[in-house]
Amino acid sequence: MALAERLAHFLSRKSIVYRQIEIEVADSLDAAVLASGRPQHDFVRASMLIDISGVVMAVHRFDSTLDLDAVQQFTGRRLQPLTARQATRLFSDCAPGFVPPVGAAWGVPVLVDEDVVSTERVIFTAGTDHCLVEMDGRSCRLALAGAREGRLVINGQGAGGREALTLQEVADKLQKLYRLPPMPALALRILRLTGNPEASAKELSELIEFDPSMTAQIMRYARSALFNYPGQINSVQEAVTRVLGFDRVAHIALGIASVQAFDVPRKGALGMDNFWRHSLYCAFLSQTLAARAGHDKGLAYLCGLLHNFGLLLIGHLFPAEFDELNALREINPEASMHSLEQEVLGHSDRQEILVVGHGAIGGILHRLWQLPEPVIKAAGMHQHMGYHGEHEEYVVMVQLANALLKEQGIGDEFNLDNIPELAESLGLELSDLELVMQEVEQVASDLDVLASSLAS
Structure with missing residues (x-):
């Protein structure tokens, strides 16, 4: 028949x-x-x-x-x-x-x-x-x-899926087959300094001043309307002691220095311009949520700032796949990032490494760089809704921040989420989220300016 x-x-x-x-x-x-x-x-x-x-x-x-x-x-x-x-x-x-x-x-x-x-x-x-x-x-x-x-x-070309390796196997293969970028020397020195409880604002300022570009960016950050400081700021040390505080300066400087490890295009939905915009908004929002939920604000800021580094690593190691992913993100504005990665990375000749997604890959990198455990978990698990485990509160803060930003058209995370459920797990009410988003709206223009300067 x-x-x-x-x-x-x-x-x-x-x-x-x-x-x-x-x-x-x-x-x-x-x-x-x-x-x-x-x-x-x-x-x-x-x-x-x-x-x-x-x-x-x-x-x-x-x-x-x-x-x-x-x-x-x-x-x-x-x-x-x-x-x-x-x-x-x-x-x-x-x-x-x-x-x-x-x-x-x-x-x-x-x-x-x-x-x-x-x-x-x-x-x-x-x-x-x-x-x-x-x-x-x-x-x-x-x-x-x-x-x-x-x-x-x-939208785009597809083929049959293949079985992915375990995360540990992915980590082993990544380190064996590719030269993963080491943490830049300045970022490493900043990280070590933050781990020293006796470190001073003067020591941090002197480290930052080794890099004129970073110095200018920290100064611009301190003088922005984000902090509304009424006086004059003439040095990095004054920015640390009078306006920003040790942790905030250390974290933004760590992010700036770390990004120098990657060679990624500026343009496109996943390019460096949008990467910085997404990261800064997510960091600010995660910090604000942490303040209301009773968690470490500085750590939450760092989790939000660094959670998407897996995308940078993909762009750095696999530029062809990154370009395709970038293009698909443009023409599929409502598709989840996870689905796009399955489409592009799951069918490339490197699929067995990349199919785990940028979150897990970022977590691998952060562990290699010996970043704090909550930062590793936030990067590695932010694509996994319903995660329960170690440092869950920081994972959820990043997930909630991404969900709220999605409603503002910011970022690349279009995974399914449940905002009321995420808020409840942090002990927050929807009214808290309304106030948080009002704070974001007040500083949005300054975050945009800072993101542009960091990407250039």
Whole structure:
């Protein structure tokens, strides 16, 4: 039989016009697409998902990757891929791996990506290993009548996923295969100084003054409206003692010095300009949340400031993948960063290292640099909602800061989040968050100016 029995019956009953395309027997849907000689973009496919409420079919273009975070947000359900065995039982009249994207033929509810609905012509598997179905846009829409339409995918090229290594294996491979950037000498000296309880403002100021650019940036920071200091600031030591305080200066100087380890483009959604803007806002917001939640403000600031260093490391070691990720971030403004990384990093020739995502990679780097444990955890786990474990409060502060900034169009973290739940875990009310965001609004222009100066 050329078409799966239920598909043939459904198309006939609905009087849907289509054309059969006979191909050589293929051992997979990918092979069938290649055997057809037609562009991959003409094909649509079915991704089968399941949760406690039942099975759902997601229909999207063959050359796109389903964004599970977007699907969850769209449906309000925690859907996971159906196993091959489950799919074989459900679609018993289809060859394994050749499920047609016409869920109504099997009584399965369908989600369809908006890009498919507007297509002029589609090709898809007929449910057998030797035949394809082609139909025009009108017939496709009839076949998908009743489906829920939404944005379900990441735009861009995709391929089958591969199994990722454990985090320890990733760390071992990174250190073995690549020359990870050492912490710059000045950053290391600042870090050591902050670990000395007897360190003085004078010692910190003298360290900073070794770098004229950093000196200028610290001075600009101290003179900004962020602190509204009424007097004149003439030296770094005065900035430390009169305005900023030892910890704040040490942390911003550590961030400035550390970034010098990386060679990353300035422009783009993930470029250095936006990196600094996101980091400074997240640092300020994390510090403000910490003050209200009764946690260490300086440590929270450092967690927010350094949590995204994994992106810099990816950009430094793997510029081609970083450029692709940067481009995808631009054209998929609502996709989660995790999904974009699975799309780009999970299919590159370095996928076994990079598929863990920039958060985990940043945590690896911070551990190598011997940064404080809360900073390591905040970097490593900020992409993992629902994290429970060591230094959880600092992870949650960064997650909450990113969630609040997302509403302001700042940053790159578009992972699913639950602001009330995150706030509650820190003992904060939604009214606290309103006040916090008012504080951010008051200093936004100064944070923007500082970010621009740091990126240049």
